[in-house]
Structures are given as C-alpha cells and as structure tokens.
Amino acid sequence: MDSLGVSSYRFSISWARILPRGRFGDVNKAGISYYNKLIDSLLLRGIQPFVTLVHYDIPQELEERYGGNIQAIKSYRTGEYPPCRCSVPFGNCTHGDSEKEPFIAAHNMILAHATAVDIYRSKYQKEQGGNIGIVLDCIWFEQISNSTADMLAADRAEDFFQNWFLDPIIFGNYPEEMSKILGSNLPRFSRNDKEKLKNGLDFIGINHYTSEYVQDCIFSVCEPGTGASWTEGLARRSQEKDGVPIGKPTDVDWLHIYPQGMEKMVTYIKKRYNNTPMIITENGYGQLNNPNLTIVCHDTERVEYISAYWDFLLLAMEKGADVRGYFAWSLLDNFEWSYGYTQRYGLYHVDYTTLKRTPKLSATWFKEFIAGYKVEESQM
Template identity: 30%
Template sequence: MGLPEGFRWGVATAAYQIEGAVGEDGRGPSTWDTFSHTPGRVRDGHTGDVACDHYHRWPEDVALMAGLGVDSYRFSIAWPRVQPAGSGPVNGKGLDFYDRLVDGLLAAGIAPAATLYHWDLPQPLEDAGGWMERDTAYRFAEFSYLAAERLADRVDMWITLNEPVVVTAYGYAFGVYAPGRTLMLDALPTAHHQLLAHGLAVHALRGRNARTIGLTNHYSPAWAASPDDQPAADAFDGFMNRLFTDPVLLGRYPDLMDDAPFVRSEDLAVIATPIDFLGVNYYQPTRLATPSEGPLPFDMVDITEHPTTGMGWPIVPEAFLSLLRTLDSRYDLPPLYITENGCSFPDEIGPDGVADDSSRIDFLDAHIKAMRTAIDEGIDIRGYYTWSLLDNFEWSEGYHPRFGLVHVDYETQKRTPKKSYAWYRDLIASSRTQTEPR
C-alpha cells in the first residue's frame, strides 16, 4: 500500500449496537431503548437489550482486534451509562466499564478512539425536548467533561458526535430512527444544537487535556438525475454534506439556515472552534430529482447501474474518491480519518465453519484503493476504520443486516471470524512493510 508512516488501521462499533446490558450497573434508558421497545419501530421487534453482549464479552472482542493487528479501535461511550439522567451525578460503575475497556485495549497495543455521542441520548433529556432544546448542548458538554476527566489520560483520540445529520434527518425529521419524531423541516434546530454541543464539547475536552479532538460526519455525493435536477442535488448536498461541515470549518452556515431564530450571534464562533481532524463516514452516493410534491426540495431516486450491498446500497468506490476530492477542494481541511466504511451482506457460516464474504472483501479492497489514490494526490488521510468489527444491531433493521468482519450467532453469542477478517489482517500486516515517511 505504501501508506504514510503512522497511518492507523482500525475497526469501529457503537455502544447501543453491541453492548447490551441495558439495565445493568446503573445504566439509564436511552431514546433507542424506548424506540426499539415501541411496537412497529424496529424490524421484527428486535432491541439492543442484549445485542452482542459486549459489556460482558469485551475481553474476547479485544482479543479479536489484537488478532487483526489493528492500530486503533473506535468505540462509543454510552451517555446513559455514565449519566443515567443526562445530567447530574456520574454513575461510577458506568465509567468503570470504559476504564476496563481502555486499559484492555492499551494492554493489547490498540489505541482507543472514543466517540462521545453515537445516537443514544438519555431518555430524560428527550422527555425535556431532546436536541430541539438548546439546553441539551450544555448537558452534552458536561458529559464530555466527565468522560474526559476519567479517560483523557489514556484515550488519545476523541470524536464528539457521530453523523449528526442522521439524528436530524432520521430521528427528528422523518421519524425512522429514535426518537421517532416527524418534524420535517421543523427539525432544523436539532442540527444547530448538535453543532453547538460539538463546539462546547471541544472546549470541555481541551479543559481536561484531551488530545486529538474531531467530529465525524456522514457524507454522500449528490448526483442529479438529469441536468434539470441539479438544483435538487445542490439542495441535498447543502443538507447532507455542508450543513454539518461549513459551520465547523468555515464558520458559517449554508443558505438553508439563513436568519434561523435559534442561531445566536456568538454560536458560530463556538462551533468553529479548531479541531484536530475530521472524521469521514462513507457508504454510498445518492441520486436526486426535483420533487413533484412535498415539503422537501429533492426526491431520492434509485441508482440501478451499479451492484448493491445486502441493504440495497449502490457500490461505487469512485464516488468515495470523488467525495474526498470534493472535501479537499471545498475546505482547508484538517487531517482526515475514514471513521466508517463498510457493507452489509447476508453472511452465513458455511460447511467449513467460515462465512465466505468475498463480496465484502471486494468492497473494502476497492474503497481502500480509492482512498490510496486520494492519499497519492496529496489529501492528508491518517487512518481507516472499517465498519464493523462485529455483526450487530443495525438500528431500525434490527439484527438482519450483517456488517461485521466477525460473524455473531445471536443465540449463543459465538464469534466466528469471516474470510474478510483474515483478508483485513493480512492487508494490515503487508502495509506495515511498505510505509512511507510522511
């Protein structure tokens, strides 16, 4: 691969998707607990109550990472495990779990990369208005400080928010994710309050001497269905790709937030507090057309000329390269980390006791090569985290999609590395013999 010296190979997970133990050691309910236990919200009534039982089986999972040879593990800290009410006293047993995990990772030679918010808002905060309320941003800053107070001496990489655009769109606008509200364009305050939370958290983390702080955004290149549909593609691009990046890196919002009454004059300076890196999550491009009706300025149109994953998502590695080039041309970028990239397929254990997920290998190989091209072109990319280490609870789809390098039998919790696990292990090992000085 000839990657720069110090390049980090990693894997990523999220607390609600793998931990389970939702009622143990003082953890409070999150919006996802409430949502998944509401009939009709999650496919087949699946919940994260047990998930991959990572809360109890984390040593086995760290051993799997050590077997891969990864440099780093991106995990999330469950806010309701640390502050069950979303404010007030710390739940010491909750922080103790992350203490054990971080120490276990370091003992295995794996650098912890902690995400502070991966969508599991404490339910009491949602009951008070959730991300529609400005106060939630201040509560998040407090939580960030408490987490760093315990862990900043050993965690060298911090991510404030994961994919805030998904929380705004799926959680508050369309209602397909927790908390399940259908506010449509009236959900825009949740975008601003998450960004404010990010900026406040950066200050809180710096106050506890946290190293290497960034934000992870979800990006999807916007393709116009026809030349006449370019305004629809531009509108989608403004929402999906710029709304959560322009304020952080440029200190201003794109047009759709002009004159928003919930944006105070001092907020953008807080949001634009310098960060050390930008996390990029990429899965697929999106094709847009002019809507015939409805409140949104775009309609999503299927992309049919490319192969698809088990989720029906088009596989377009060249769109990944295009995205990286666009980000590089649009902003004076800090270093980038690819904090999520992966795919779901209906992997099954074969007669030989292994899941042959050659399609995942092809996906990862093509996207890593696209990333390598971007690096060769001078884009400063410092690491790549595949999604995910384990098959896990995939939000509203429950346990049906499988994104892991490791197969999980949810009845027995048996972990079985797939063929992609061995492929990724060998890729990492071979890349270490070909690093280039930065």
C-alpha cells in the first residue's frame, strides 16, 4: 500500500478473532494485538485506517444460538446465505418466512447500528476524533421506459434497497412507499429507538458496482423475477431491456459495466440525504480465475472499468456531491464469499499456494494516477 501511494486502507475487524467464544470466554488478546500492529503500521506509513466493525462474520457461538444475520435479503428472503431461511416462491428452505423475516432482520440491523453509533458518540468520538457511518450496497435502478409508472417503480426499487436502511437512520422512519405497501409487515420504531436514531451518522459508505433496469408491476403485468413481488416493492429488476444488457457483461454474472450509474447513484443520495458526506467504499471489476498469470495481470478491462467509473464520479462531484474518498475493491485477490477463490478483484494477483503477490496492470495504473493527482494537488 505504501508503494502504491494510497492514503487510507479499509479493513474489517473480525468478531471471531476478538471474541472466539462469542459472549462466553475472554477477549482474545492475540486478536487485539494483531489489529493494533496493523493500525500502528498503517499510521507509521501515513495511511489512515478505515475500519469496518461488522462485515458479516460472527463468532460460532452466536451463529449456533441465533443464526448468522449476514444479509436481510440473501439470508431471510432467498435463503442463499446463513442462516438460510426463506419460503416459496423465493426459495426452498426448511424454515423461514420470506415476506416477514427480512424486515425483522433489517430492523434489528438498523437498531444495532443506532446502538453502536450511540456508544461511539458518547464514549469514544471526542477522544478519538473519528467519524462513524454505515456502508450499503447501492445499485442504481434505471427505469426501463419513459413511462410515469416505470419512473415511480425505479423510485420504489431504491426505497426497497438502500433507502430501506438510510431513511430510518437519517430521517427516523422507513420510506413512505415501503410503509404504504407493507403495512403491518414493517416493524415500527419506538420513541426510544427514534431518540437513538437521531445520532444518525457522519458519512454514507457506498458500495457501487453496477446498475439494473426496473419495470413497474402495479399497473402492468410482470413476469416473476427479482423485485416483482409486493414485499419487494412491485418493481421488477432486470439486467436487460429487449434482450440487450444494460452494459457490457463481465465474468461476474451480476456485474454489467454501466459507469453513468455511478454519477446517478451519488447524485441521488446527495439530493435525498441533504448531501451528507459520502465515501465510495467499494467499486471494482471481477474476473474469473485463470491459471495464466500473464493474462490475469494484463487486466486492461479493470483499468477501463475503474477509469470510466471515476470519470462519472468526478461529474457528480463537480455538481456539488460531497464525496470524501474512494476505495477500490480490492487491493488483493481474496476469498469472495460464496464464489470462493474462483473470482479475482485485486489490483495485486495472489498465488493462493505460495501467497506471492504480483502487481497487475491496474496496480501500476492506479499508482501512476495517484502520483499524478498528488502533483496536481500540490501545484494548486
């Protein structure tokens, strides 16, 4: 990272590393020491730590007692991730209710965020001088036609995606359209909850990779698919329009290249949330694993992807969006959730047998860009 020239590093603190037995047993001092060494080493090189407190993994004791709360949608609607709860037609699980449980899980995530912020604000922020926020997956939803119905559907899709979490944290309530459609299926915040939610956040972290088309399912008949049900906002999502993809396909089935979505997403959040400071916490290009090191390291597609997304991010900033930083996903090739080691996102290639790290073309380009920007900045 030092040779690359980056000024900040985003990493997560594993609960299991700090609390191996969950609520039982002692704090793992070796885990604390590991993170202290990492943070000290970053600071010695002028690299600011950007810490994610929760990035899915939890101690096994909590998994066995409560079930892993990894994602509201993939864990409690489709059942793809632990604790694998869902119901027909969203998935075929042994337990779960896809029309109710995602909203209960999300509600508890929001309250957990509010509690963590409350503790940080009251006990640590003044002494540490840090900022606290939340990171969300943010997909830009493009209306599939110019009709008013599809325009409203695109708005509903945003409500049932990141606004589902951001509205309560910033405004104290769920989006109006969610409440209207879901009724009693949507939990309510108590007066005490709302007091905690007033602490809000200092920044919004945006994980943005791709965009999708959205079709209205209230006034028109939709084929079954993601977003088409009433508990998903009656806004069917698709990566294609009349058989044409929204952007150039990649090796990753869900990732199409649509850089203008970056500007639209950032501008949307700017307008809706009063230009709360934003940080692009993830943006990157995935490729399938290839044994040919030369091909993998000559990753011109990744360079073109990041460059195009940066261009549109700059457009949003020139229009006044308060964007404070950008993190590429990822520094190194790593274990990509359910895809394992089959996909590579890193600027540096990792040999998973020897752990040797080799800079890709994207790392060289990234370094040159940062160096050029710093020179430009110093001349202003």
